[in-house]
Amino acid sequence: MATILAIETSCDETAVAIVRDRQILSSIVSSQIAVHQPYGGVVPEVASRQHVELVNVAIAEALQQANRTWAEIDGIAATSAPGLVGALLVGLTAAKTLAMLYNKPFLGVHHLEGHIYASYLSSPDLQPPFLCLLVSGGHTSLIYVKACGHYETLGQTRDDAAGEAFDKVARLLKLGYPGGPVIDRLAADGNPRAFPLPEGQISLPEGGYHRYDSSFSGLKTAVLRLTQTLQQQQDSLPVNDLAASFQDTVARALTKRSIACALDFGLETIAVGGGVAANSGLRHHLQAAAERHNLRVLFPPLQFCTDNAAMIACAAAEHLNLGHTSPLTLGVQSRMSLEAVMQLYQV
Ligand code: KG4
Ligand code: ZN
Numbered sequence: 047m048a049t050i051l052a053i054e055t056s057c058d059e060t061a062v063a064i065v066r067d068r069q070i071l072s073s074i075v076s077s078q079i080a081v082h083q084p085y086g087g088v089v090p091e092v093a094s095r096q097h098v099e100l101v102n103v104a105i106a107e108a109l110q111q112a113n114r115t116w117a118e119i120d121g122i123a124a125t126s127a128p129g130l131v132g133a134l135l136v137g138l139t140a141a142k143t144l145a146m147l148y149n150k151p152f153l154g155v156h157h158l159e160g161h162i163y164a165s166y167l168s169s170p171d172l173q174p175p176f177l178c179l180l181v182s183g184g185h186t187s188l189i190y191v192k193a194c195g196h197y198e199t200l201g202q203t204r205d206d207a208a209g210e211a212f213d214k215v216a217r218l219l220k221l222g223y224p225g226g227p228v229i230d231r232l233a234a235d236g237n238p239r240a241f242p243l244p245e246g247q248i249s250l251p252e253g254g255y256h257r258y259d260s261s262f263s264g265l266k267t268a269v270l271r272l273t274q275t276l277q278q279q280q281d282s283l284p285v286n287d288l289a290a291s292f293q294d295t296v297a298r299a300l301t302k303r304s305i306a307c308a309l310d311f312g313l314e315t316i317a318v319g320g321g322v323a324a325n326s327g328l329r330h331h332l333q334a335a336a337e338r339h340n341l342r343v344l345f346p347p348l349q350f351c352t353d354n355a356a357m358i359a360c361a362a363a364e365h366l367n368l369g370h371t372s373p374l375t376l377g378v379q380s381r382m383s384l385e386a387v388m389q390l391y392q393v
Contacts (some may be wrong), residue, residue, distance in 0.1 A: 048120040048366050051108065051144075052359035053101065055137030056129025056157045057183075058088045059352070060100040064112040064119070065359035068166050072111035073356045074104045074348075079224065086223050087213075094132035101140050108355075116148045124363030126154030126372070126390060127379035128184075134378035142374050153362040154372040154390045158182075158383060161319035162191060163364065164346035164357035169317075172344060177313040179304045181328070182320030183209035183224070186300070188307045189257050189384060193315075194364040195391070197384040200307055201258025204248055206324045208296055211262035215269050215292050218283055229289045230325055236290030238327070243268050243295040245302075257306045260299055264291070290327075297327035301335050308341055315342045324351040365391060 047067040054061040058081075063073040078096045082088050109115070124141035125134060145152035162178045177200075178189040186208045188201035206214065209226055216225020221232070246261035269292055276283055288344065300322075308316050316336065322328060322347055336343040350356055364370075370391035382389075 048363050049083055049118055049121050050116065050121045050123055050359040050362045050366065051105070052123040052155070052355045052362055053105070053137040053141050054125045054157075054160065054353060054355040054358045055097045055101065055133050056125045057133060057353060058082055058093050060097050060104055061355035062101070062104040062108040063355035063359050064108050064114055065167075065356050065363065068170055068360060070167060070356050071114065072108045073354060074107045074111070075354050076100045083223060086117070086217060088130070088280050090130045090132055093130055094136060096171055097133055097136035098314060101136055102104060104188075105140065105144075105203075119148070119150060121151045121153055121362060121366045121371075122148075123153040123155050123358055125157045126357055127156055127382035129157055129378075129380065131378055131380050136224070137290060138204065138376070138378055142376075146169055146374060151366060151371045153370070154376045155358045155361050156382050156384060156387045156390065157358075158185060158187075159361040159387055160357040162189065162317065163360035164319045164350045164354075165317035165344045166360045167350050167356055169344050172315065172317065175313060176315040176317050177304065177308045177311065179300065179316055179318045179323075179332075180320050181208040181300060181318070181322035183207060183213065186262075188261055188304060190311060190313070194368060195370070195388045197387065200311070201256075201260070201303055204259055204261045205263040206266060208260075208262060208300065209320065211266055211296060212322065214266050218270055218273060219283065219288060221285070224321075226321055226325060229254065230327070231262055232286050232289035233293040233327060236286030236288070238290040238294035240284065240287035241272060241291040243272075244290055245299045257310070258303050260303060263297065265295060265381055293325065294325040297325065297331040300328055301331040304332060305339055306334050307341060315344065317344045319351070319357075321352040324348055351379060369393065
């Protein structure tokens with residue numbers, strides 16, 4: 047069993063973790079949220095500079111917390127794609143330098159592959175094949191996980207990602223950034239049936255609807271219109287009911303698609319990943335629907351739904367176990383499909 051030190055700097059978290067056999071020995075996540083909050087979103091140049099300041103401290107802390115020396119590390123990994131180029135470069139350069147210095151195998155990791163394997167941290171026996179519902183700030187995908195490195199995207203969003211919809215709705219309700227956690231909190235005291243909202247289905251030319259693709263931009267516009275109407279009618283907005291109704295609509299839409307996909311492809315397990323996997327509405331709806339259909343749903347531990355390095359270490363460990371390593375010439379890529387993951391490795 048390999049002990050992996052992984053670095054994740056694809057967006058606004060500077061994260062370093064050490065994982066051995068799906069066990070987290072240490073996990074450091076330095077969030078930059080406070081630095082980006084005044085701008086209402088992540089500023090790429092600011093993110094890169096923050097990563098440079100934080101990454102070495104995080105590496106030292108990860109080793110100290112895990113009580114490990116470099117001699118006990120079997121592989122060094124970093125997210126290499128997709129993400130903000132300047133931000134990715136900081137983590138990748140650090141990992142390559144350390145791999146060279148300590149003569150260790152180096153692995154570049156696809157960020158989404160990390161989210162897929164986050165469920166490994168709480169499920170020691172999980173093995174492909176399974177379906178992954180990946181719901182983050184940039185993605186809403188249903189992925190058929192056939193084997194480590196071999197994925198097929200069966201469904202995706204046609205416009206906004208689920209997390210993006212949470213962030214945009216939070217912004218229009220003036221709740222701040224990132225929106226998901228705030229909406230989740232407010233929804234707990236709201237009525238999910240207060241306002242009926244459109245789920246956003248993709249029509250097929252031959253009639254009917256696409257079973258696995260989603261669309262959230264219509265839902266966001268519906269919340270905007272509703273908010274404007276309510277503002278004309280009353281002094282204060284019923285934010286709890288708005289948050290609950292919006293969250294419930296997203297959760298139902300994702301649940302319906304995930305269950306249909308798992309049943310159609312005969313997959314018994316749905317592993318959820320990405321920041322929106324932390325959402326209590328989604329957890330509730332998906333769990334209940336899965337029980338009705340005799341399916342198993344796995345969620346990562348709460349703090350490993352959003353970006354972290356433990357999930358990157360998990361993905362790297364799977365690859366290293368299969369003998370996959372990356373060349374030290376590997377660069378970063380702002381975009382990369384999951385289907386292209388094996389391009390990161392020399393087998
Ligand atoms: O996976 P992640 O940390 O970063 C990306 O790779 O995108 O996901 C961040 C997204 C943000 O859009 C955030 O609003 C959303 O996940 N999020 C949530 C919750 N926690 C984070 N959305 C809904 N409910 C939550 N509890
Ligand atoms: Zn992510």
